[in-house]
Amino acid sequence: MQLCAYHGTSKSNIKSIEEKGLKPSKGKRQWFGDGWYFFETVYMSDGFKEAKNWVIKVKKNSEWAVFKVCIKSENFIDLIDSEEHKCLFAKVREKAH
Secondary structure, eight states: OEEEEEEEEEGGGHHHHHHHOOOOBOSTTSBTBSBOOOBOOBTTBOHHHHHHHIIIIISOOSSEEEEEEEEEOSOOOOTTTOHHHHHHHHHHHHHHO
């Protein structure tokens, strides 16, 4: 599967990401643990805007940047089209609370 999606981050991370690539997000605040998180443009959702809003509103950083990346992988969680993945997500959230 190929997925093209957006990753929001602090503007101060641009140079490091361009030179070394994206590092996985880490810490207890990550929905599914350590990993790479992206917003995809689907239906009425704009992945770029979602990634930008994530940095500004959730991470509280007005100095934002958004990277568009295309990934080929079979390892992903699809919260839009997969009922199985939606159920998995619900179980993980239930355990996290």
